Amino acid sequence: MHLNDQSQTFISPVRPGEQWFFYWKTSAALWEKHIVESPADETIYIPLNWGAHAEANGVWDFGQIFAERDLGRLMELLTRHGRRSCWLLPIGPSPFLPNGGVPIAGARSLSSSEVGLNYACLDQEGAIHKMYSFFDPKVFQLYSGFVSQLAKLFTSRNFKTSVWGVEYCFYENETYTSFFADHSIVFEQGFSRFIRKNFPQGLEINSAADEHVLKNKFREEVRQLFSAIASDALAIYWSGIKEINVIGASPKNTINRSLAGGLSQVSILNDLFNSYVHQKWVSTSLLSVNEKKNVVQSCLGEHFGQIEIQDQYQPRTVSKDLTEDFRPLALVDVFDSLNPEVYTQNGLRNYLQAHCRWMYYIHQQMDFSPQWIDTSSDRIKFFHAKNMDRVNLAQMLKLFMMGQRIVFDRDEISDELDKRLQIFYLENNLKPQTVNYLSPVQISLLGEGRFLTFEGSRLEKIEQQKQFWEHIFKFMKIDHPTLITDSDVFNLWRIRSTSSHELNYLDVRRVNLYNPTSYKKIVKIQNQKRFAFLKMIDPIQSSVKTNSDGVEVELFPNGKIALDFGHYEESL
Secondary structure, rough: OHHHHHHHOOOOEEEEEOEEHHHHHHOOHHHHHHHHHOOOOOOEEOOOOOOHOOHHHOOOOOOOOOOHHOHHHHHHHHOOOOOOOEEEEEEOOOOOOHHHHOOOOOOOOEEEEOOOOOOOEOOOOOEEOEEEEOOOOOHHHHHHHHHHHHHHHHHHHOOOOOOEEEEEEEEEEEEEOOOOOOOOHHHHHHHHHHHHHHHOOOOOOOHHHHHHHHHHHHHHHHHHHHHHHHHHHHOOOEEEEEEEOOOOOOOHHHHHHHOOOOOOOHHHHHHHHHHHOOOEEEEEOOOOOOOOOOHHHHHHHHHOOOHHHHHHHHHHHHHHOOOOEEEEEEOEEEEEEEEEOHOOOHHHHHHHHHHHHOOOEEOOOOOOOHHHHHHOOOOOEEOOOEEEEEOHHHHHHHHOOOOEEEEEEEOOOHHHHHHHHHHHHHHHOOOOOEEEEEEEEEEEOOEEEEEEEEEEOOOOOHHHHHHHHHHHHHOOOOOOOEEEEEOOOEEEEEEOOOOOOOOOEEEEEEEEEOOOOOOOEEEEEEEOOOOOEEEEEEEEEEEEEEEOOOOEEEEEEEEEEEEEEEEOOOOO
């Protein structure tokens, strides 16, 4: 998406960003105008405001009563003008909708956080929307009726479209929380019925951890009920479920957004970049025009635009081989975001933030498809043994056998998996080299593959952790320019193949730098073997100078710039 195109969507609550279309925010007479004004090559994504279609006694209006509810006519307009469309059906509360999307008849129990705080969000026009629990049986009854009638509408009109189920979440305290997750009285009542049904003889819960596990199981069962009823009814249209992080939707951000200045540019970029690292898609639908300005606007256009949006819903087949188009560049894969404290305790998280900031991906689960294995083969992969199962261990070892670089924190490894690991060494005639460096380290080599195990609990002091990870990354041969800057300056790297006049290089790497603060910032990119500074692109409120140490960038308030570096063979 061109930046000018994206900026146009910012000025209208009807087109709040990410190619979304809020049909209920405007008169049905103006739908065609908005459709025609959207770029012809873009897919239009339409969140369903299911509560707005509700009438009394379980009746659902799709245009019979109010024209603004006529989804059939909306689809006809999209088809007439040759626009691709995709509908977004919520699986849980929607923070940009009144009552979270729940019809008035089902808005009986407010959804609340673990500490008893009722969830509410501010939309881009300053209206506050309270979230209502999806664990109320009445909500499930209404949702079932809506999905059933929606499916009948789609099939009767033979719509040529698709539907994604969407679970909206927010980012706070370095954790993603789904709006589906509820801790209200109605949730507790449902949980009590779940216990009685599954444990008719009674159950003694001995710890908070055991209760947490059972509540998660109950929560997942209810989530699956909503998902199943939607996927069954909309079978031929159903594409799956996607989790979307809504920027500005967390309780802390809601409070900040209620103040005159709104959400800071630093906070917005931090949320965006963490979504990028966790590979979650985003929605900026809550943010006002004033919040989506300056470097936030630039960053959205450059890294969260049309190509990235398309890849989220209809992923392209991407090979390992580079093309002339820039693609995101990451150096590291970190597995198991369910236990992120492990990487904090062993110091990896701090090291990545200091030396590979925004150049790593955090995975909750491993894709392990042939395409993912191929395209991620250049990235170092980090695993830990806590809660690891046999499948994860087998996948990790297979990646090593395929020539990839693996680092494994074996703390808390189970006896079964430890035994399987030792059998793996014997079966493949591997004789790990043992090194005692701050932690017992075992190194195995097989072709291009490198497999390193260590015990993270031995790295107790920050200085030990820093020294350890410096040596590990050196051993794993990370080959990339070193960037030094403050934590509130944001950067993203991309990579492409060389063009005809760049044949001396293996690839070209571009870093986009953003300063969302009101202070001047200095960014230093140190000279590195095999890298040469090529040029700067689109400087705004910034300047560049080169010296014997490398490249130094001055970023003034709301400044941005891009720099290209050529990566060449060492012999040149």
